[in-house]
Amino acid sequence: MKFDIKEEDMIIKPYKTEGPIYIREQKGFFQRIRRNLGWLLMLTFVAIPWLQYKGQQAVLLDVATQKFTIFGLTLLPQDFMILALLFMVGAFALFFVTNWLGRVWCGYTCPQTIWMLMFSWVEQRIEGTRNQRIKLDKSKWTLSTWRKKITKHTAWIVISVLTATSFMAYFIPAKSLYMEMFTFEWSGITSFWVFLFALCTYGNAGFLREKMCTVACPYSRFQSVMFDKDTLVVTYDSARGENRGPRKRKADPKALNLGDCVDCNLCVEVCPAGIDIRNGLQYECINCGLCIDACDDTMDKFGYQKGLIKYASEKQMEGKKTNPFRLKLVGYGALTALLIISMFAWMLQRTPIEASVLRDRNALYRVNYEGLVENPYTLTIINKTQQPMHYSIAIEGLAGATLTSPELTLVQPGVMKSVPVTVTADGYDIERKVTKLKFIVTAQEDASITITKDSQFYKN
Structure with a gap:
């Protein structure tokens, strides 16, 4: 098919920058x-x-x-790994949707x-x-x-x-x-x-308004990296629409050597970005589909087939089939799914309690008046639930040792509390100068809320 296109119509008009954009209200x-x-x-x-x-x-x-x-x-700050995973999920999900449906995020959400x-x-x-x-x-x-x-x-x-x-x-x-x-x-x-x-x-x-989308937002600048010939974007069917031109509703476009585009300019007037989709794919297009609704209304009035402007891929416009299982799309989808699984796995293994053990920096050990060896510690407990919790502290791994600590330690929701404790043992019963031991912190309200922290016991 040969089009009779004027030279001035072949010049792609730049994005409208002069003055405000008056958006025409459109239903569809x-x-x-x-x-x-x-x-x-x-x-x-x-x-x-x-x-x-x-x-x-x-x-x-x-x-x-x-x-x-x-x-x-x-x-709490110790859990911000999940926020990093959440941002990564959002990023790859955006890449996935963009490679599949173009800038529908911009146009709809x-x-x-x-x-x-x-x-x-x-x-x-x-x-x-x-x-x-x-x-x-x-x-x-x-x-x-x-x-x-x-x-x-x-x-x-x-x-x-x-x-x-x-x-x-x-x-x-x-x-x-x-x-x-x-x-x-x-x-x-x-x-x-x-x-x-x-x-x-x-x-x-x-x-x-649209300046945020076309000038300030970086997404419009790097979206082309995620596009390919299978990406569904708002597309004008130039083979069907050209030559464009006004005509009466009952006029035969073939007799006038015209295509289906009546050059009503409604697709431009309803566009929030102020572009003319008939000039081809432009990075300012937010894939909102308003021009599709406007064009379909016009096609209805003239008795023409809808879809002169539609969501279509470059391959579809060439008469080929879109590949839904292309490597880039499957890769983005797989990475998104993997990150979601990782996020939920992290949440499942997360415990609603955090604890740490610090030894007294002033002395590794001391000998009391009874000749027993004492090791002082500071146990820090963080309550990551939304209710006040009472915690008991126990030790394990050091036979014959005794723990001096509060019977129960009350910690308010989201609060970090430091508890000084002392482990006492007879030096003659311990063979090594450094012995490993464990501190076990358990919530009295829920025995499943427990955490174990490793430390060392020193003697002379």
């Missing part, structure tokens, strides 16, 4: 998926800090005390996209449709213009403050945070962080 299959998913993610984000588990906030990341609580699991489109939705409710907003910005400032602008920015600020407060509720107990907000009793540090996050939300979602 992919828009419904994104909107429903966006609402679900936003409500989950707001609701999680309010969840209760065993009478306490289920998720609380207490940075001040270096204690993360997640549904009864208390993570990225907070920047969700909040940007929410701010755009508010803007459309207050200032009107795309054409009305363009006309409003070009017109002189009147009382009506001021009213609409003030209402819009007030709504944006309210959403930004609520977003920032919801975010801070992950780090400060939600009940006290909101109670102090309504009574104007926030501390200076709380006010600073809420103001900072609100400002970032207001600026990113209200003003920077």
Whole structure:
């Protein structure tokens, strides 16, 4: 098939950088998926800090005390290995999804996209449709213009403050945070962080918008490394669409030497990034599918087949089959699964208690008035549960030795407590100058919570 394409149409237009992008509101299959998913993610984000588990906030990341609580699991600095595994799982899962479906993370689940489109939705409710907003910005400032602008920015600020407060509720107990907000009793540090996050939300979602995705976000820059000819991305079928051009609905495109693209430009007007997908794959594209919904609506009106713009791989556009078991995709998936298994294995072997034994630095041993050898130690116990626990201490491996320590040691949740203990033995009963022994710490409330630590006993 031979296309009659003008020379100026062959020039790929750069990403739109001049002026704001006025997004046209679009309905359709992919828009419904994104909107429903966006609402679900936003409500989950707001609701999680309010969840209760065993009478306490289920998720609380207490940075001040270096204690993360997640549904009864208390993570201390010694447990941050699991956070490293979690970040690695997220990274490889992102690589896997990107190699499979392109930038669907950006188009459907990225907070920047969700909040940007929410701010755009508010803007459309207050200032009107795309054409009305363009006309409003070009017109002189009147009382009506001021009213609409003030209402819009007030709504944006309210959403930004609520977003920032919801975010801070992950780090400060939600009940006290909101109670102090309504009574104007926030501390200076709380006010600073809420103001900072609100400002970032207001600026990113209200003003920077697509610039965060196309300029600031590094993901758009290195995504091409994860793409291949089998990756499903938003694609324009140029073989079917060209030559593009306007026509009447009942006109025969073949008689006019035209393709199916009616050049309505709706695919550009609905794009959050302001690009023209007909110019080919561009790194600014966030794979949101809004242009697909807009194009399908137009195809319906003209009685043409849908799918002029669709999710397709380069191989599919060449008439070939996509390989779902390619090495790169399988590799990313396998690494993601392996890291998830490692994370759960680490969690299963994790004990809700941590302990360490330190010898007295001033003296390896001492002889008491009875002629017995004493070794002083400092035993540090960390309670990694969410309940106060009483711990007993015992020794093993040194026959005839006695332990001088509290009968039970109370340790509050997430607290580290040091307990001085002394091991006493008759030097004549011990053959070696250095003998190995074990300290066994057991919770009285749950005998399965126990830990053993090795140490040495010295004599003269």
